[in-house]
Amino acid sequence: MHLVPNLLAALNFSTLPEQLVNGLLLGAIYALIALGYTMVYGVLRLINFAHGEVYMLGAYVALFASYHLGFGPNSTATSSSLANLLIMLFASMSICALIGVIIERFAYRPMRGQSRIASLITAIGVSLLLQYGGALFLPNSPPPSISENVNPYRGSFVVPLSSPPPSLAIAVKQLGPEAETKNKALQDYLASHPNESEFSLSPAAQPLKDQAQDAQRKLDDAKRELANSGVNITIRNGDVIIFFTSMVLMIVLTYLVRYTKRGRAMRAVSHDFDSAALMGINVNSIITFTFVLGSALAGAGAMMQATFKGTTITTFFGLLPGVKAFVAAVLGGIGNIPGAVLGGLLMGLAETIMVWMGYSRYADAIAFVILILVLLLRPGGLLGSDKVEKV
Amino acid sequence: MFWPKRIGSGIAAIAVCFLIDSITHHSFGSYEQRIIALVGIYVTLAVSLNLINGITGQFSIGHAAFYQVGAYLAGFISRRYITDAGHTPPPVLWLIGMILVAAAGASIAGFIVGLPSLRLKGDYLAIVTLGFGEIIRILVQNTDALGGSYALDKIPKIQEIWLIWLLAFICIAVCRNLLKTARGLTFLAVREDEIASSAMGVNVTRVKVTAFVLGSAFAGAAGALLAHYEGLITPATFTMDVSFIILTMVVLGGTGSITGSVVSAIFLSYLPEYLRTLKGGDGQPLVVSGTAVVAALIVTVLAVAAIKTVLNRHLFTPQKRGLIYVGIIIGAAMLEPLFSLLLHPVPMLANMQVAAAQLRMVIFAVTLIVLMLLRPQGVFAHHEFSWDWVKKILGKGPVPSTEVSA
Amino acid sequence: MIISSNKSTFKLAAAAAVLFAMIGCDTGKAPDNKPDTTTPASTSPTAPAASTASRKSSTGEGNKYTSGKILIGLVASENGDLRPWGVDCEAGAKLAVAEFNKAGGVGGKEVELRIEDSASKPEQGKSAAEKLIGDGVLAVIGEVASGITAQMGQSCFEKGIPDVAVGATKTTLTDIGNTQFRVCYTDAFQGPVMANFAFKELGLKNVALMTDKKQPYSTGLSESFKATFEKLGGKIVDEQFYETGQTDFKAQLTNLKAKSPDGIFASGYFPEVGPMARQVKEAGLTVKMLGGDGWDSSEILNTGGEAIIGQFFCNHYNNHEDRPAVKTFLDKWKAAYPNNPVPATTMGALGYDATSVVLDALKRSKSLDSKALRDAIEDTDNFAGVSGAITLKGNGGNPPKRAIVVKLTKGGQVFAKAYEPNEVVK
Secondary structure: OOOHHHHHHOOOOHHHHHHHHHHHHHHHHHHHHHHHHHHHHHHHHOOOOHHHHHHHHHHHHHHHHHHOOOOOOEEEEOOHHHHHHHHHHHHHHHHHHHHHHHHHHHHHHHOOOHHHHHHHHHHHHHHHHHHHHHHHOOOOOOOOOOOOHHOOOEEEEEEEOOOOOHHHHHHHHHHHHHHHHHHHHHHHHHHOOOOOOOOOOOOHHHHHHHHHHHHHHHHHHHHHHHHHHHEEEEEHHHHHHHHHHHHHHHHHHHHHHHHHHHHHHHHHHHOOHHHHHHHOHHHHHHHHHHHHHHHHHHHHHHHHHHHHHHOOOOOOOHHHHHHHHHHHHHHHHHOOOOHHHHHHHHHHHHHHHHOOOOOOOHHHHHHHHHHHHHHHHOOOOOOOOOOOOOO | HHHHHHHHHHHHHHHHHHHHHHHHHHHHHHEEEEEEEHHHHHHHHHHHHHHHHHHOOOOOOHHHHHHHHHHHHHHHHHHHHHOOOOOOOOOOHHHHHHHHHHHHHHHHHHHHHHHHHHHHOOOHHHHHHHHHHHHHHHHHOOOOHHOOOOOOOOOOOOHHHHHHHHHHHHHHHHHHHHHHHHHHHHHHHHHHOOHHHHHOOOOOHHHHHHHHHHHHHHHHHHHHHHHHHOEOOOOOHHHHHHHHHHHHHHHHOOOOOOOHHHHHHHHHHHHHHHHHEEEEEOOEEEEEEEEHHHHHHHHHHHHHHHHHHHHHHOOHHHHHHHHHHHHHHHHHHHHHHHHHHHOOOHHHHHHHHHHHHHHHHHHHHHHHHHHHHHHOOOOOOOOOOOHHHHHHHHHHHHOOOOOOOO | OOOOOOHHHHHHHHHHHHHHHHHHHHHOOOOOOOOOOOOOOOOOOOOOOOOOOOOOOOOOOOOOOOOEEEEEEEEOOOOOOOOOHHHHHHHHHHHHHHHHHHHOOEEOOEEEEEEOOOOOOOHHHHHHHHHHHOOOOOEEEEOOOOOHHHHHHHHHHHOOOOOEEEOOOOOHHHHOOOOOEEEOOOOOHHHHHHHHHHHHHHOOOOEEEEEEOOOOHHHHHHHHHHHHHHHHOOOOEEEEEOOOOOOHHHHHHHHHHOOOOOOOEEEEOOOHHHHHHHHHOOOOOOOOEEEEEEOOOOHHHHHOOOOOOOOEEOOOOOOOOOHHHHHHHHHHHHHHOOOOOOOOHHHHHHHHHHHHHHHHHHHOOOOOOOOHHHHHHOOOOOOEEEEEEEOOOOOOOOOOOOEEEEEEOEEEEEEEEEEEEOOOOO
């Protein structure tokens, strides 16, 4: 009954532009992981459940690389450079590629020619093995995270869409000095009374604190009013880096798949496995190549995720992103490379818009609801073909 | 001639259930009783998923959702009616009623999920079922009346192990008998070739939806039993990995084989508890060194490679092969300490102490991979247990190990 | 298999089953069937437990000591999400038992700690507890989380085995019955402590909540914080939800920013709160952040980076506290675990305390069985734990404990203010 007014009341259109940008930036990571799922599926018709775990290992590689670069748990290094980030990225991508190849060689290749569901169970087995086996050897308790100092590009920037009235900025300026003096008075008092602290003041000094807090609150309120009065978009530097790196990697990938001989061979294998083999394509090497590409992209995604968002790393790091990326791949049409990118971006947008509408409780469910609706209308995914699949 | 046999077997099934129940209550503690109850529930879940996945060939990986629908539906009604309102219906009758309600509720859910399967194939269907499971879980988690993320608690406990096993038997009987009817064969036809079967006049739509409705009804009924056995259910009990484990039971036993589903459901649901019993010499939890773990992994890889080579090249006669497998396994067991010794200089591994409890899921995963590599069609493949088969074994002496082992 | 072919047989079998059930429930199975021993007095799930209300008595027999070592059980999360707390809790418990045995045990008998893994899952935790009970333990210790403890506690109650929870703060948990105890404070205390601190000490007026909807701990804590904060006169401007394992909070934070909060109460666990703090700063929010004991880990400083410095949370005790009990405990820990010289979370100390409470009760217990042990635990009066004095006597399983608010600085947690059980407006 009161759903509709609630729904409308919760909508804040001044944050919509920022949320749309958030959604796109969030979707870039999903897209990057989804590519790995979709490429392996395209070639082998196998849902590579272990892909999320390759992603998880990529985060660990980045973590260890950051330790080696001098950003360990107890280090005091504070200045970093682009070179460090590139080393971590390269380490993650190359080692993930290697891990992907090993998994393919020892777990999936022996299963080729068996029923698809058996391969799928093997993939689930590999995934469990890496999650729980990894927990024995990798640091996960307490879960570590990459030091923020390794990232020289911290912070964010603001893109103003409409500027606030100038009177607000003046108000902030006027309130600044008062807050400063009141706070200084409190600090002076504390400095001269060593056995009192901010939270155990004698009653006589309490007004000092109250005044300082009041002045500070007025200043902060003015600042917030200033920040919220115009429409603007706050974008984190890290997100921009993630987005552009992802785009570059996806363009490289598209080039590799479309315009190189190997890429053509890959498409041929994806189109018809047996005929491709008959035409003299070395199917094994193409599959290895596919795993190299997909896993390297996962590694890149993991490194950027762990570095720029500060995510804590456990051996279950890949579980949630893995599932979401898988959904993205299916949404776009599994096996279809542009589809994975589109699916990833849509997933990011859908989740963010759900949060914007005030339903952050259900943000994760909405991805699946949209997926089901899309699949009902287009059974092959957005860009996939919906021809009848012959098993 | 025919009727007495049917009635007889019906009564026999019930008698067996009561036998299980009374043996359980007389000889075991509540820990073992609960394991036996949970194993029964998992048998129902695996066999009912087998109907959807194995027999009809519809790739569903969200079975826990139907299980959850049943459990929460029955749990909620029971809590409201008995705990909150204070009514005291006869427990067993009430439980049977709740099983039926849960089955009905879950089958409606199954119908809703089954409908898209008219249009979706293979992996697309899989992701829809997975998504449905997540949607249900998130909805329950955010509904305060259902206990939210904490738990739906204070469900009256009605612990009837015989009912749990009776449901398992009914589920097995339904699946088995279905396959003996003409309609049941249409399920297999849909699995083998959808286009061909629809050309032969099979109503593919109806078969698929029936499979979903039937399979999810049993899962829902199992959920009702769980809710009343435990008295408290949490969303954490019905996560995605539970669906994966049920799916694993189906595939490990042999897709389409009811016997396989039953055996692997028993095996896999007991395995984690068995691994709990591994103790060191002094009764303390078993602790192994990192080197031993790595050595065991290496040796497993080698042994699997060796067995696989023998298997693929069809070397030797079947009888001799059995002996060779045993030889390989014994050899591998002897190699393990050797590798352990070789790895000893690695300080990271030598210093590492791993509690056996931490190895539980690792062993589970390795078992899964090894079995799939060596016997991808599942332990029982598409075979079913039958008395003829037993007679064959008894009559002809030991069967070649390729048939039963692996 | 057993039932012969043709599907009509199935109908028959089902009918027969129902028939048998009707007969069966009247006749055969009276003794070993216990339908519904646990229908509890209906308390609404949100009502706080009345601390002195008499609780249901367990009718279970409990275990008795027979011979050899005295068995005490511990359920710990050795695998899964809760592993960081599980391993600390286990180490703390082992330390207490080793110390107890070294001091001669009770009546010349040593105590053996049996440990089972719950894998951070409620139903596995229940299996673990039942396994321990089957092994003959006199008491069970654990778990660190309320969801698992609720399942375990139920089994313990039915069997008459006392269960001392380590870090389960869910308020209604001890309603299970008179076998359920804990050594930590409840969310009904922790939330108000932070609300008081935020409103009175930090002068915050408009606070937003960030809640991990997957964790009952987090939803419960947010609720109790909200109730007190509003009662004090503050305003909760918004509540946003995320889920354990989520990595990006930008969308939620963008929403919050538009509501101009001056504080964020993040009631989840540190693996999400750390990155969230970094992202709060990057999203351009100038706010104080506050949280509960789920923040407690040495790792949060690294995970949260600069943004977490200067933020406050509620804790059971603090490694830097200037109390002799804490110092002795840390020395013992260091001697026992040279590879891991400082407990990473408070569960180290709480695991130690929970075990010590049980062992202390064992010494006072009239006989070596669960019933007497339960009575002795219930009688615990002013036990000097590492995390503060623990009094279970007359408190319905919930010891009134002090809580401290700590400030995160570059060097670690710094004591800010202590709250005694009776000085908080709820």
